[in-house]
Amino acid sequence: MTTDTGTPASAEIGPGTGAALLRHTIGALAERAPAVVAAAAEQMRGLRLGLSFNDGSAATLTPRHSRLVVNAGPAQDPDVEVVFDDRAMNLLFDLQCRPVDQVLPGSLDVRGEPERVLAVWRAFTLLSQRASGLRFVQELWEDYRQQSPALWGTDTRTDRGEARTDPPEATGWTALDYLNRHRPAPATQDAADAGIGGRLVIPPRPLWSGHTSTPWWEELPLTDADLVETMRTVRDRVADEMWHLIPDREPRRDLYDLMREYPARQGKGLRPTLTVAACVAFGGSAQEAVRSAAALELFHNGFLVHDDIADESTHRRGLPTLHTAHGAGLAVNVGDGLNLLAIDAVLSNLDTLGLARTLGLIRETLHMCRESFEGQAMELGWIRHREVPVEDEAYFTMSTKKTGWYTCISPCRIGAVCAGVTDPAVLDRFDEAFRLIGIAFQIQDDVLNLIGDEALYGKEAHGDLYEGKRTVMLIHLLRTSPDLWEHEILRQIVVRPRPEQSTASVRVVLEAMHRHGSIDYAIALADDLAARGIDHFERDLAVIPENRGKAVLRQIAHYVTTRPL
Template identity: 40%
Template sequence: MVPPPQETRKAIHERLLAQLSHPDPGYQALLQEYPSRGGKMLRGLLTVQAALAHGAPLEGALLVATAMELFQNWVLIHDDIEDASLERRGKPTLHRLHPMPLALNAGDALHGEMWGLLWRGVQEGLLEPAVLGEFYEVVRRTAYGQHLDLLWTLSGRLDLTPGDYLRMVEHKAAYYTAVAPLRLGALLAGREPPALYEEAGLKLGVAFQIMDDVLNLEGDEAYGKERAGDLYEGKPTLILIRFLQGASPEERERTGALLRLPREAKPEEEVRWLWERLLASGALAWAREEARRLMEEGRATLFPHLEGLPHPEAARALQSLLTALVERRA
């Protein structure tokens, strides 16, 4: 029997907080701040469902899912610092609640706990060493994608193409969001992950990130970050790239002048102008359709394979969750 999502979330959340317990209450509060805010734990849920669909035991799946959520949380702490973000999950970011060096150190601590949890799983015979190799790939690829994102943001690049965006997002977000959970599910069951997991998973993961960019501009209480935060941070989203491709020279110049300013110097009226132009240009609607297209292509490649996995009920739940991932219903 496949446990319901709410039950799985609760199990992952309890393990996550337990892994971050510490005798120093102030330090523990720092480590547990982001995990305590909840979140949908999508990567953890995907990992559990993928593992069960492949026939892996639940206990090992929950351990790896917890490690995935440790990864997600320490990356968010670092990402918020690097982007000077103001909000995370509806509350001030960690580096705004505490001095930045303390927040940065908390992110490092969660990173260490991730590896410690995985190593314990190997020692106890719950995990094969190949799982550690997959987590190394997750960290390696995410770091490179973040490098590109930061590099392009800091340099104020206006000549990026949709292909550049796709390459960056495949590394920064898509791999760990969709590819890694699928591959980990197979590895936890002692199976070799097929190549189509990366091919289809990247499309689904990119579609998820495009929708994240769309929601950032549309604003939504459930989204958990400030509306138009990507514009204040100067992020090279697919929406912005599409707009610039059709913008007039005057609009490009005005956009570039705004994006090159540091966050705190960006005039609110100029951010609103760009936000309104993005909506009026049709770039937002175009990006939404691109996400839909990528989702359908990823599903068409992946789902026939999933239907042949050992645990049909879990495989169906995994398919549902992957669709909800992009449609933001999970």
């Protein structure tokens, strides 16, 4: 199990140290700029890096598929070792010096075979040049400096600990002086409101398009393309649109107030961001996609209400499910109402997008719903008839139909239609990339249900085992269990209806999954599917020019490969 920074939960890294700064920086990038982490991991593939810092702390950095994992303490048999003194720390994130000038005799001690050292250097060049544009990373490094102001120069806080408003004095740390001179202005509400109109986030420059970044010799104002901030901005704007679409009239208590319960338990904003980014990628404005993104979220929440009833789930995003709190009758009606509002929202695009685009949106929406219903029927049918598929491919088909279309593929296609793209040959270019990415995302969600933190995951821990979900782990377990007696016992447990399940029986299945490597198998399979999806993204979507919208789509594609499990 790993923390949200990719560091094993048992590891201990002292606060305020260079090792802690590394862990927090990698964790922030994995969440906020995953394409950067994936690119750095690709450069370091197969290498183990040991780092020692000027404060006595140490850490190990290891690529794992498209992730970078930070472990506390000195590395065991590292391929490359790097030792930083004070001067080397001063230059680590310095965009004003060429990377080759940062290796100073007697300052930055690097040991290892030349090819491996160069691979590590390329990885850190990617991290340093592209991460420094993120406001969140800037704040991490600024906090690190504040803990030892004498080491770096003048403190930038007043005697009472408040941030100075006057221009900061020179610190003696070139990189920090550069950041101070180009500090982004705080985002105002007016700026945030304006940002949704034609741009994805404020301020406007993306961190990295995926292929190029601002060269070290160009001193442009530092701005961010933080994926978390981008998704939050889009999510909040789309949530406002949803609130306007839900009527404010009677019966409030038993219908319209209940319609707001699941949308209020906000997720990350993946679907709305895909919709808006695809629209912008094809030359549309973000505002043109907001209504359709809101319709997708209404469909999503309606599906969730019905899914929770069918699955007999007890919790959704950390709170009781709607049918648990208010009864199945009211919950079914709320789910129906949300789906009706979603259809109305799609049709209301006639006023703003015109007939052709609205007809395209209707066609995409109907296809999405049909795929989802068919996938739900497959999964419920397996449970109803006490069947467990033998091969992973059956799971892939079900997962793509049930969640892949409305979570990944359809949001992209609908966003493109909002920009005026109705040619099926162009829209189909999204399908294979986001089919593979969607399956990988669902497998990771299934894994998180077994090994993730319930408070972060937002659903009942081990709920999939209680519900008898036919996950990749379960299919692998029954396919590979060599002992016929054990196989029959496991099969009898997993096909039981939920009311007949117990904590003890669920524990038996979970322990067997660990023992037979089913969870590790699923993680590796998800990584492979996501990597194949990204390959298709680059090939199939080459028709889209490199722009802000495509950059965000690429970041989301890489988010699947970098999020910690």
